[in-house]
Amino acid sequence: MRFLDLTTSALKETGPSYEPKPDLDIPERLLSQLWQRRAAKQASFRSPDGLQVRVLYSGRPGHTAGPDLRDALLEVEGVGLVQGDVEIHVRQRDWKSHGHGDDPRYNGVVLHAALDVQSSSTQLQSGQNAPVISLAALMGDDESEGDGRIQGGSLWEILSAQSYSRPSSAAEMGDLLDRAGDQRFIGKSRGFQTFLAEQDPDQTLYEGLMEGLGYRQNQHAFLLLAQRAGYAVLRRAAARLPVWEQASAIEAWLVDLSGLRPEGGSGDSQSAGTGFGTAMEPQVWHCFRVRPANHPLRRIFGAAGLVSRFLEPGLVEGCVMPQSLASPPCSPPL
Template sequence: MEERFLYHIWDEGHLTPDLRCISRKDLRVVYQGQFNTGRGPDFKNAIIELAGEQLRGDIEIHLKTTDWQAHNHHEDVYYNKVILHVVLKHNSPYELTILEDGSAVEILELEHQLSEDIMKLNQNLEIPATAAVYCDLLSAVDKDRLQAILHSAGIRRFEGKIKRFNTALSLSSFEQIFYEGIFEALGYSKNKLNTMQIAQSLPLAVLKEYRAEGMSAEELCAIYLNASGLLHKESAILRTEQREQILAAWEKQPFTATRLNIDWQLFRIRPQNHPIKRLLYIAPFIHKTLEEGLMQYFLRRVEGKEDLYKAFAAIWQEQSYLGEKFKLGKSLQNNIYLNIFLPVLCLWQRKVSGDTAQVMEAYRQFPGLQANYITRFMQRYLNSSQIKPVNSKAIFQQGLLDIYHRWCSWHLCEECKQHNKGV
């Protein structure tokens, strides 16, 4: 079994219901976390319940327990937020894994705790050396069948986002999960966990206290840029006078000296997409919402409006700051709307009013987003006449993403066919 297949097992929860760690402590997975494509542990922001205690942090997965030392994680500060070491086979004399900071975490051995279906699948699993050019699910089906499959998968992906936010809500608030979601979107794929770390380390509840004590928008911007380390990473993004103004605001503000250990991925990032530019826009915006509350700020502007997207887009006004104008590009606005705002709003409505018809219809009808490398990859399995209709609606694109992440990336063709045959 390859390590990447273990990622799939963890991500999809193919485990027995009564999990037990090497130490014999009972374990329950509340939320498996987000798969990490950058440096650090395999899954970020997971939530587990260990012997009745709820923990939130990262998950590292290996074939063998001793891979922890073999990969030098015991000397790497980026693994100090790991709360569980998941292994296929435990081959160490110790019951716990030691982190760089000296703390110890539990070990979960999967070998005898896999669900029956995944055990059978693994016995016959053969991963092809090259990607197939034909898909039994998507190729050579008519338009109605294809759209039914993608609609179902798109709804499943949307519900997965709602489930993720609902799990985070158990340890947080609507305001904070929305705030973290916005910051996650600001980082795109390369830096999404980095920008989200800023929101987690500088939560809204703390920022509200700072604002009550007199924190200005300029000081909040200085806090974001200095705490994240970004101000000292790039020299070409800011003019000298802008940098000096931000540094002066940082040194003057009395609120925090927080410094985060973030590994920014800045290679080949366009200037307009640089995290510094994003934070220069978002800082005054967040500051403006602190008194009313971020969630209420949005709700007041969209509730009762017939066109949810139009009301949402009107919120993101151009900001003038440091002698420069900043704005959020339309593709980023669309990303926040589709992947963050609508799932959070749907969760809010389910808990408050129970009426989610408008938000679900808004999701179903939203136009397609700009194609990414995954949707382009998946389009190879469609005939040429189907590509345009699939790209016409975001829900179909989201369906392609769901199928890719759930099955294609693991080459689980048979499992995919079985799961979707009733659609």
């Protein structure tokens, strides 16, 4: 699974680590930029109790209220691959002073990173725990950083940092963007291959589609929904119903579990039996100034239609079959 509860029981009791006290006179924004540039280059990080964490992908910046980095990919000792959010602080105690411990938007945090660390884990609003690592290793000199200043660069500066030469003509520009796009696609494919090694192909595709439906602001929320209402669970529950009732039932289950059902509405998620997770907090979703067509509920309806359309062959097989062979759910008998 992509989202895991990294409880303190996963932390190895190898004794505390002793590191020089870091200079805490540094802006949090700069720490976040250092994380994005250097975290994946580190061999590994360790929590105060010795838990080893390796960063495979540092995550994408969170531009709205919520964690600093989204969808980071980590390899956690004793747990395996974990994907989720990362929160960056100068001091670990800033988590509490900033109110994150009472905010459900931070329940997707799988790693808390800080310069000044007091303990091995941080408790989320959900009651789960995320391991804590020290960022002191990122504070050393890095010759590749030039004069050490971290600044936002142009597109070509960003591509240059990835070993692409600056184009000198429109033709070279087009070729560079094509190659960079191909590399991004390959990188995404490798991520899917990693998850395919750990979970069912239908669930992997289902999570990818749900994440895409969330666009930028609700990607994590849709990913959580895909885990609360797993594809196999939806499929088993729907199989107990007449074909013409499956689409509406799947829609009702997803809406109930999202926590977005309008007041006064009714659902029947309990009738699906066991297997579903608990309903999400409505605050997890970003609905402010969202176009009606992009509202999470509209996209949940679309997800339900897609899932119900390919229940019989399975999501992977159904999505690759010729369109002429795919058919929508049956209508009820007259």
